[in-house]
Amino acid sequence: MNSLFKEVFALFKYIQDLLLSLQKLLTPTKAYSWQTLIYLSLFSWGTSYFAIGYIKDIIAFCGWIFLLAGTAWYTTDDPLRVPGTFMPVGAVITGFLVSVFAFGYQESVLTSKTIVIWPTIAAIVTAIPNFFEGTGGRSAKAKLPKLQDRQKVVVLLAWCMLISCWLQFYFVIDKWLKEYPSLRADNFQKSAFVIRLEPQGQKPKIGDEILNKLQPLVNQQIANQPWSEVEKWLLEANQQLGNLGRRTINSNLGKSQERLLWRVEPRIRNIDSGYRLDMLTIWGGPTADSQGYYWKKSCLIQPSNPGNKTDNKNTVARISCDRKNELVLGSPPPQQ
Amino acid sequence: MSDELSLPIILPIGAIVFEILFLLTAIPVEAYIFHRLLKFDKRTSIFYAISLNVFSSVIGWIAFFTIEPMLPIAIKAELINYVFFNKLQNPNLSTMIVLLSFIIFLSTFLVKFLLMKILINFMNEAGTKTEPETELMSSQQRANYINIAKLQNNTLVTATLIANALSYSAISFIVLIRSS
Numbered sequence: 001m002n003s004l005f006k007e008v009f010a011l012f013k014y015i016q017d018l019l020l021s022l023q024k025l026l027t028p029t030k031a032y033s034w035q036t037l038i039y040l041s042l043f044s045w046g047t048s049y050f051a052i053g054y055i056k057d058i059i060a061f062c063g064w065i066f067l068l069a070g071t072a073w074y075t076t077d078d079p080l081r082v083p084g085t086f087m088p089v090g091a092v093i094t095g096f097l098v099s100v101f102a103f104g105y106q107e108s109v110l111t112s113k114t115i116v117i118w119p120t121i122a123a124i125v126t127a128i129p130n131f132f133e134g135t136g137g138r139s140a141k142a143k144l145p146k147l148q149d150r151q152k153v154v155v156l157l158a159w160c161m162l163i164s165c166w167l168q169f170y171f172v173i174d175k176w177l178k179e180y181p182s183l184r185a186d187n188f189q190k191s192a193f194v195i196r197l198e199p200q201g202q203k204p205k206i207g208d209e210i211l212n213k214l215q216p217l218v219n220q221q222i223a224n225q226p227w228s229e230v231e232k233w234l235l236e237a238n239q240q241l242g243n244l245g246r247r248t249i250n251s252n253l254g255k256s257q258e259r260l261l262w263r264v265e266p267r268i269r270n271i272d273s274g275y276r277l278d279m280l281t282i283w284g285g286p287t288a289d290s291q292g293y294y295w296k297k298s299c300l301i302q303p304s305n306p307g308n309k310t311d312n313k314n315t316v317a318r319i320s321c322d323r324k325n326e327l328v329l330g331s332p333p334p335q336q
Numbered sequence: 337m338s339d340e341l342s343l344p345i346i347l348p349i350g351a352i353v354f355e356i357l358f359l360l361t362a363i364p365v366e367a368y369i370f371h372r373l374l375k376f377d378k379r380t381s382i383f384y385a386i387s388l389n390v391f392s393s394v395i396g397w398i399a400f401f402t403i404e405p406m407l408p409i410a411i412k413a414e415l416i417n418y419v420f421f422n423k424l425q426n427p428n429l430s431t432m433i434v435l436l437s438f439i440i441f442l443s444t445f446l447v448k449f450l451l452m453k454i455l456i457n458f459m460n461e462a463g464t465k466t467e468p469e470t471e472l473m474s475s476q477q478r479a480n481y482i483n484i485a486k487l488q489n490n491t492l493v494t495a496t497l498i499a500n501a502l503s504y505s506a507i508s509f510i511v512l513i514r515s516s
Contacts, residue, residue, distance in 0.1 A: 112341060151380075151383045151387075151459070154383075154387050154455070154458075155383065155386050155387055158390035158394065161390075161391070161394045162393060162397075165393070165394055165398070165401075166348065166352050169401075170344070173348055173420075174345070174346070176416055176420075177346065183420065184345065188420055188421070190421055190423070191350065191420050191421060192354070192422050193348055193350040193351040193420075194346045194348050194349070194350060194351070194420060195346065195347055196345065196346050197345060197346060197347060260409050261409070285413050285416075286413050286414075286417035286420060286421060286425075287417075287421065288420075288421045
């Protein structure tokens, strides 16, 4: 019991210490200190909330400057360093604020540019004091550390720029996924360069949707048309369906880059009572399946005689399609 | 939050790990060459190896980021195939890749040589400016400076070329082991 009290007491003591140090951190020791600048920036933000028009922008701008100056001051005041480097944590924070200030001002706080440029700016912020230090006359003994400092600065800048490049690479592959939504549901297991964070989804439905949009157009061209016309259409189905497909894809996928990677092809077979038309939407883009994949909609095209006459001239075509489309892995069958 | 940013779906961890691995292979090899051929001391040669390699990969990345949006869709699809699915669709591409790696090798060499010149200038110039009295330097340091200052373009070209070639061979060896 006694030890328990001791523990609780120790905990209280810890919290008290924490609060005390927090208080020490928050209260400015003198009028000219970094805390004052931070408070000034908070104050400017507060006031800018009430102002309107360009006054608001000016006050907010001042707030930014105060914040940058305050954090930069804090950086030099208390050099708590990022483990393994000589970069102060403050420089990272200042770097972030500078890059937000440079690229994220007004529209939104975080853009991809802000994040990408952040490490580089942080390295530059760390490097700047090195160029102002010791420009006055120094003894010759300080020489070698100066050279070493320069080397450290160059190496730090190099690594930070490399980190910026990696961040940019992340945004590039993220952009690929957004430009080609079909990729998103694919399997990245084999990749040597990327790992997936979200579970893999269903196969992309885009080919499916194109087929469903395409079917009424095909119906229009075939249903109730004279049988001879339909047979002619089927003879040049490659071109006819290709055109229809291109139009459907362009109107449905709009600006998406994916529209260039889908294509529509027909496969026609003779059967006893007429023709079987398979409409395929084929994915020509990147995929994990070695042979690719495509969606298939099967339609049956038959002649029918409305007036029950044996007259060939009156024969029209009927078309009936499967309601569900089929996803097939592998390369499409050869054309006849 | 802008629409550019969303929760990450994929992360390029593998690419980063590979790049670090390649750098860790290339840096010691090149540092050794600089140490042997240019008579730099160990610290300096490691410094040059690190900064040359890291900066040249940064320049390589920047070239990639500039070229990538301009690629025609067929090549872009191949690139995505390679990055996401680790395969190439078009078998004709392997000749292109050989050609491309040759170009990359040459341009890395050029970039490294230029960087070397710039860095040597930066290190030396700042050194002489802040400190004109050379007598106070230790003999070891002076020897270094004289060495670096005396470096002929010729030696520099040879050293950079050999270093680059060796580090490329080491990296290709790793890639071969991995793919087999």
